[in-house]
Amino acid sequence: xxxxxxxxxxxxxxxxxxxxxxxxxxxxxxxxxxxxxxxxxxxxxxxxxxxxxxxxxxxxxxxxxxxxxxxxxxxxxxxxxxxxxxxxxxxxxxxxxxxxxxxxxxxxxxxxxxxxxxxxxxxxxxxxxxxxxxxxxxxxxxxxxxxxxxxxxxxxxxxxxxxxxxxxxxxxxxxxxxxxxxxxxxxxxxxxxxxxxxxxxxxxxxxxxxxxxxxxxxxxxxxxxxxxxxxxxxxxxxxxxxxxxxxxxxxxxxxxxxxxxxxx
Amino acid sequence: xxxxxxxxxxxxxxxxxxxxxxxxxxxxxxxxxxxxxxxxxxxxxxxxxxxxxxxxxxxxxxxxxxxxxxxxxxxxxxxxxxxxxxxxxxxxxxxxxxxxxxxxxxxxxxxxxxxxxxxxxxxxxxxxxxxxxxxxxxxxxxxxxxxxxxxxxxxxxxxxxxxxxxxxxxxxxxxxxxxxxxxxxxxxxxxxxxxxxxxxxxxxxxxxxxxxxxxxxxxxxxxxxxxxxxxxxxxxxxxxxxxxxxxxxxxxxxxxxxxxxxxx
DNA sequence: AGCCAAACAAACAAAAACGCTCAAAACCGA
DNA sequence: TCGGTTTTGAGCGTTTTTGTTTGTTTGGCT
Numbered sequence: 249x250x251x252x253x254x255x256x257x258x259x260x261x262x263x264x265x266x267x268x269x270x271x272x273x274x275x276x277x278x279x280x281x282x283x284x285x286x287x288x289x290x291x292x293x294x295x296x297x298x299x300x301x302x303x304x305x306x307x308x309x310x311x312x313x314x315x316x317x318x319x320x321x322x323x324x325x326x327x328x329x330x331x332x333x334x335x336x337x338x339x340x341x342x343x344x345x346x347x348x349x350x351x352x353x354x355x356x357x358x359x360x361x362x363x364x365x366x367x368x369x370x371x372x373x374x375x376x377x378x379x380x381x382x383x384x385x386x387x388x389x390x391x392x393x394x395x396x397x398x399x400x401x402x403x404x405x406x407x408x409x410x411x412x413x414x415x416x417x418x419x420x421x422x423x424x425x426x427x428x429x430x431x432x433x434x435x436x437x438x439x440x441x442x443x444x445x446x447x448x449x450x451x452x453x454x455x456x457x458x459x460x461x462x463x464x465x466x467x468x469x470x471x472x473x474x475x476x477x478x479x480x481x482x483x484x485x486x487x488x489x490x491x492x493x494x495x496x497x498x499x500x501x502x503x504x505x506x507x508x509x510x511x512x
Numbered sequence: 513x514x515x516x517x518x519x520x521x522x523x524x525x526x527x528x529x530x531x532x533x534x535x536x537x538x539x540x541x542x543x544x545x546x547x548x549x550x551x552x553x554x555x556x557x558x559x560x561x562x563x564x565x566x567x568x569x570x571x572x573x574x575x576x577x578x579x580x581x582x583x584x585x586x587x588x589x590x591x592x593x594x595x596x597x598x599x600x601x602x603x604x605x606x607x608x609x610x611x612x613x614x615x616x617x618x619x620x621x622x623x624x625x626x627x628x629x630x631x632x633x634x635x636x637x638x639x640x641x642x643x644x645x646x647x648x649x650x651x652x653x654x655x656x657x658x659x660x661x662x663x664x665x666x667x668x669x670x671x672x673x674x675x676x677x678x679x680x681x682x683x684x685x686x687x688x689x690x691x692x693x694x695x696x697x698x699x700x701x702x703x704x705x706x707x708x709x710x711x712x713x714x715x716x717x718x719x720x721x722x723x724x725x726x727x728x729x730x731x732x733x734x735x736x737x738x739x740x741x742x743x744x745x746x747x748x749x750x751x752x753x754x755x756x757x758x759x760x761x762x763x764x765x766x767x768x769x770x771x772x773x774x775x776x
Numbered sequence: 777a778g779c780c781a782a783a784c785a786a787a788c789a790a791a792a793a794c795g796c797t798c799a800a801a802a803c804c805g806a
Numbered sequence: 807t808c809g810g811t812t813t814t815g816a817g818c819g820t821t822t823t824t825g826t827t828t829g830t831t832t833g834g835c836t
Contacts, residue, residue, distance in 0.1 A: 252813085263624075267517060270793080280815050285794070295645075301516050301793065301822065374635060374656055387663055389653030389671040392638055399651055403674070407653040407667055516823080534783075544825050549784065565783065565832065 254279070255287050259296055262306055269303035325455040325479035326353040328500040333417060333453055333477045334358050341365070341414045344443055345373045347398040347436070348419030350453040352376060358383070367411055369404045369439065372397040386411075393433075400435045408442045416447035420454055420468075422461040427470035427489040430463035440467040449474045456480035470495050518543070519551050523560055526570050533567035589719040589743035590617040592764040597681060597717055597741045598622050605629075605678045608707055609637045611662035611700070612683030614717040616640060622647070631675055633668045633703065636661040650675075657697075664699045672706045680711035684718055684732075686725040691734035691753040694727035704731040713738045720744035734759050 254277055261276075262268045273284045288304045291297040297304040330353035337343065339361055345351045345368040355373040358364060362382040368374055369388040377383050388407040390399030418440065420429040429440070429452070444450050452473045459482075470476060470486070471493040482490065482497055490497050518541055525540075526532045537548045552568045555561040561568040594617035601607065603625055609615045609632040619637040622628060626646040632638055633652040641647050652671040654663030682704065686694040693704070693716070708714050716737045723746075734740060734750070735757040746754065746761055754761050 267520075269517075281793085282795085282816080283814060286814090289795090300520070303517065305517070305520055371635065371638060371651065375639070378656065378658060381658065385656035386665075386667070387635065387651060387653055387656055389651055389663075389667065392642065392649035392651055394642060394645065399653075401650075403650070403653065403671055406670075410667070545783085546785090546826080547824060550824085553785090 252287070255291055258284075258287055259291060262297055262304065267300075267303060267305040268297075271302070273303075325457075326350050327357075329453050329455060329477045329479055330354040330357040332498055332500045333451060334361070336451075336475070337361065337364075337415060337417075339363055342367075342411070344368065344408070344411070344413045344416035344418075344447060345370060346416070346418035346439075346443065347396055348421075348453075349396075350419045350455065351417055354417055354453060367408070367413065369399040369408075370397055371399060400433065400439070402438075405438050405442045408439070408446055411446055413443075413447040414449065416443045416450045418443060418450065418452055420452065420458065421463040423454060423458045423470070423486070424462070425483065425485050427486055427493070428466050429468040429470065429473075431465045431467045432463050434465045436467050437465060444468060444472045451475040451477065453477045459483060459486070515554065516551070518547075519555055522548075522551055523555060526561055526568065531564075531567055531569040532561075535566070537567075589721075590614050591621075593717050593719060593741045593743055594618040594621040596762055596764045597715060598625070600715075600739070601625065601628075601679060601681075603627055606631075606675070608632065608672070608675070608677045608680035608682075608711060609634060610680070610682035610703075610707065611660055612685075612717075613660075614683045614719065615681055618681055618717060631672070631677065633663040633672075634661055635663060662697075664697065664703070666702070669702050669706045672703070672710055675710055677707075677711040678713065680707045680714045682707060682714065682716055684716065684722065685727040687718060687722045687734070687750070688726070689747065689749050691750055691757070692730050693732040693734065693737075695729045695731045696727050698729045700731050701729060708732060708736045715739045715741065717741045723747060723750070 257277075258268055258273060261273075268288070270281055270284050270288070274281050277284070288297060288299055292299040292304060297306065326349060329350060333354050334357035337358065340363045342365045345355055345366055347370045351370060352372050355366075355368075355376040358366070358377065359380045361380070364380070364383040365386070366373070366377055366383055367386040367388065369390060371387070371392060374385050374387050377385050388399055389403040390401040391403075392398075393400050421432050422430040424430060431440075450473050452470070452475070454476070456479045470489060473495050475496045475498060476490065477498045477500065479500055481487075481499055487497065489495075521541075522532055522537060525537075532552070534545055534548050534552070538545050541548070552561060552563055556563040556568060561570065590613060593614060597618050598621035601622065604627045606629045609619055609630055611634045615634060616636050619630075619632075619640040622630070622641065623644045625644065628644070628647040629650070630637070630641055630647055631650045631652065633654060635651070635656060638649050638651050641649050652663055653667040654665040656662075657664050684693040685696050688694060695704075714737050716734070716739070718740070720743045734753060737759050739760045739762060740754065741762045741764065743764055745763055751761065753759075
């Protein structure tokens with residue numbers, strides 16, 4: 249929330265006019281440009297505005313910034329995982345695709361598949377797969393979570409109960425050393441459990457960075473997973489657990505991407 | 513994402529007019545052609561526009577071609593209807609927005625509203641309204657119908673039953689002389705009835721061309737409608753029915769658009 | 777096919793905007 | 807009033823934006 253009267257006013261102006269300019273605000277408030285820039289940066293950091301050169305505008309992108317950034321991280325790894333996962337999915341399958349950038353990458357790799365029935369609680373997956381005309385898409389209902397395009401809430405769970413999936417492809421925010429799958433949103437617990445129960449096979453897609461992270465909510469365990477697609481050799485401990493639990497680990501090597509990608 | 517005010521404006525112009533020309537933008541913004549080209553290239557790189565010689569056009573997104581065409585028809589009328597409808601919707605309302613290009617136009621006009629709760633069975637509405645951070649969005653589940661982005665099927669109905677709407681804004685494919693609302697998909701019948709039952713007020717948005725069309729399935733009647741926003745005076749017969757049924761007809765005049773638009 | 781003008785992309789330099797840092801000023805509770 | 811914190815403004819090097827110039831590509835025309 250705004251820290252000062254000025255920031256509050258700036259927000260007001262932005263809402264009224266759609267945009268604010270540093271220069272205008274300087275004269276309007278009689279403070280230095282630096283101060284205004286600081287205000288705008290803070291308002292941008294807390295998500296109220298979007299910074300542009302010379303000022304700021306009301307935020308109006310589809311998903312939030314953090315997500316767009318996240319989508320870019322480990323892009324190559326995600327693509328490789330998605331590729332491996334998608335070739336293991338036969339035409340004609342009934343699928344579930346969950347929330348997360350990696351499952352979205354899987355969706356993008358399913359554009360060539362035929363006669364799929366895909367159920368998802370991820371609006372981005374739906375938008376992506378809409379390009380595949382041979383794919384029936386069912387969206388679970390629910391509240392749209394802007395941070396990642398997920399549809400969450402009890403609606404989602406009740407919809408999932410009506411299906412029986414050949415394969416459920418899920419992601420997670422982090423993987424603990426003891427094989428627990430972690431997420432940031434406790435609402436995901438019910439959804440995950442529902443999915444695992446309704447799927448003949450549960451596949452986890454998660455790049456190696458997930459081992460280096462943590463998250464507060466336990467949504468499941470690698471024990472519930474039949475196949476685990478990831479991008480680097482598993483930690484010793486986790487590998488042992490997978491053996492014990494019969495979880496097939498598929499380690500894929502990301503395509504070398506020699507060209508440096510300029511920040512788009 | 514747009515880096516500058518200008519890019520944002522260009523996008524806005526593109527959305528309004530379907531395309532932009534380098535030359536026009538040069539005079540409009542008073543910058544060099546090279547700068548405009550740079551803008552267009554960046555907007556194209558990030559997927560917002562499609563570059564063509566001499567300018568750029570809107571990228572056709574999720575939905576299919578026929579729909580994109582339809583979206584263009586009576587654009588001015590739809591915008592005027594949407595404008596009138598949206599100003600009648602108070603901040604903080606709980607809304608339902610149905611399937612159709614006109615309801616999508618309403619969604620676009622709700623971007624400035626605050627604290628809305630919008631339930632929809634139209635994925636395009638969700639995509640549009642995602643830009644309004646002060647708007648809670650709930651998607652009904654269902655099968656994604658590519659032809660118009662609608663979510664259809666029994667899932668939709670069961671989700672709708674869980675809400676009570678202040679206003680339900682619906683469209684239809686055609687309006688018969690006897691005041692019946694017609695559609696092409698019989699699955700819509702259940703959804704429409706559900707919506708009308710769950711809403712304190714039902715508003716119909718439909719431009720005048722709907723009187724000149726027909727469609728096979730009866731999804732409801734003007735009798736069920738509390739307000740009817742349209743773009744040309746009603747046929748005598750229909751007007752009389754509205755009076756009898758207490759249906760408020762709001763006839764709006766589309767903004768005159770003097771410039772001829774070439775087919776995009 | 778060949779020609780021409782318009783549109784285009786790349787490179788470069790000037791100008792504007794930017795972020796960082798530090799010290800002065802304002803503020804605040806005791 | 808005092809000590810500590812927060813806010814602010816100015817200096818300064820860096821980054822971004824922009825117009826110009828150059829040479830290439832494209833589209834229409836004969």
